[in-house]
Amino acid sequence: KVQPARGRLARGARMIEEIRIRDLGVIGEAVLEPVPGFTAITGETGAGKTMLLSAVDLLLGGKADPALVRNGAERSQVEGRFYDVGEVATQRALDAGADLEDGALILGRTIVSAGRSRAFLGGRSVPSSVLAEVGNHLVTVHGQADQARLRSAARQREVVDEFAGPAHAVVLAQLRQAHALVRKAEDALNASQANARTRRLEVLSLTTALEEIDAVEPQPGEDIALREEADRLDNTEALRSSAEQARANLTGSEGGMLGAVGLLEAASRELGKALEVDPSVSEVAAQLAEAALTVAALDSEVGRYLGSLEADPTRLDRVHARRAVLGTLARTYGVPWAERTDLDPPAGSVDAVITWAAAARARLDELTGPGQDTESLTRHLAEVTRQRDALAAEVTRARTTAAEALAAAVTSELAGLAMASSVIHVELTPIPPTSHGAEDVAILLAPHPGAPARPLGQGASGGELSRVMLALEVSLAAARGDAAGGTFIFDEVDAGIGGRTASQVGARLAALSRTAQVIVVTHLAQVAAYADRQIVVAKGMGDGLTLTQVRTVEDDEREQELARMLSGETSDTAIRHAADLLVRAERGSIEGT
Secondary structure (H helix, E strand, O other), X not given: OOOOOOOOOOOOOOEEEEEEEEEEOOEEEEEEOOOOOEEEEEOOOOOOHHHHHHHXXXXXXXXXXXXXXXXXXXXXXXXXXXXXXXXXXXXXXHHOOOOOEOOEEEEEEEEEOOOOOEXXXXXXXXXXXXXXXXXXXXEEEEOHHHHHHHOOHHHHHXXXXXXXXXHHHHHHHHHHHHHXXXXXXXXXXXXXXXXXXXXXXXXXXXXXXXXXXXXXXXXXXXHHHHHHHHHHXXXXXXXXXXXXXXXXXXXXXXXXXXXXXXXXXXXXXXXXXXXXHOXXXXXXXXXXXXXXXXXXXHHHHHHHHHHHOOOOHHHHHHHHHHHHHHHHHHHHHOOOOOOOOOOOOOOOOHHHHHHHHHHHHHHHHHHHOOOOOHHHHHHHHHHHHHHXXXXXXXXXXXXXXXXXXXXXXXXXXXXXXXXXXXEEEEEEEEEEEEOOEEEEEEEXXXXXXXXXXXXXXXXOOHHHHHHHHHHHHHHHHHHHOOOOOOEEEEEOOOOOOOHHHHHHHHHHHHHHOOOOEEEEEOOOHHHHOOOOEEEEEEXXXXXXXEEEEEEEEOHHHHHHHHHHHHHOOOOHHHXXXXXXXXXXXXXXXXXXX
């Protein structure tokens, strides 16, 4: 028996080595082991092929629906082993705490019928979003949803940008940053223009307030010091009376009564006499003498204080006037600038006025500082716009070159997919610069000579769109020139085609599998015949339930499966036809069909 034996990828190619599934939908237990090259998944409609894709979607961070849990089971489990996942995916996995096992990264997902699902990466529990981040660098899935995406202008622009290469991607990133600066500068200028009158009023108000405060020149704690001075001047006579009485008590009265100073001096003299006879009183005598000196010094201090207590009506008037001015400032500006904190001085104090003035100066500098006026903002906007437009022009040049090359490459690929008369055009329509560039990108298809080129979303059938998508992937893989182009999964890529066209689709998938791992879900024998491995999904019974079985077919079994796909039966004629199909697929691959 003849089996396709196309050159397989080296072990170092990025690939899915196996996916293990338990209790997912109609699958009780299954192991999917795609080869590094081209793996075809086949089976009758409703057998459960879609559930295999659901398993892959779960590993790539897709939504975990409890309805996917097999009837009678408590949980579903999916585990995938990926080899050589690339530097970016590896680093993201390591950042998430994952471990690589013998060079392999293991992704896992558990869905509980009544509870929360869990995601695993390299033995570590992670959010499903992390699986999605890593999976984005591992697998590219193409299905009907992707065909719909290909109709969108955004996706078509992404395809052209990807074809343009990594250097173009760097310029695109710079363009996005530059455009963000333009938008920020526009917002600042618009806000300045819209609030110009409000800003002028605020500047005038702050300037007037600060002029009023600066004219008074308040000093820290000045209000407290003036209050104390005013109290002293208002009560001069009472203070003098108290000081005089205190001094009389220290020095004695005019009637000859000794005061504290005289009494201490007399006591010290008497104890001095005792010291001549009894040395044991020396310490007490010394303390008494020191006390006499201390009280005498206090008498001098009280005398000086008494001398300072002179009525000064003029000074009192000035103090009251100063306090009145400070009081007016305190009532007006002695409030917190923003929300009050424990570090703020008391409201209504001179210190609060000084704090408010400092905040007002900072705000005034902000409003009137360099670059804040409309003219400066206009100049800044012009500068960042110039930089953005220069990058946009560089993007346009790269896109123009890439668009021409991509159109030629895809048109050439379509010639081998039974669309020899079709021509791909990539149209660039100028628009005002945005974060994506200065043009809209549209991929157009002219299905035959003389026909107008129309957008893919308008003129292409499902079958044509499938082939265009495949031609794009082959062209992108060729442009990358990767030895390890990742893993591509195609679902319904053969929709709406058959016969020779299907064989050509199979041949192009085989060509793509020389630089990438390719997994295809197909119902066409002409496509499956080109696969390096064919996996059949079939219904079976277990525990009284319908279960899906997944198995690899080879030799006679593969011929029987291809015969079933060709004619719905496994007659000798159908089997001979299947065997011939395998031979022709092998020959076509070798010859580079």
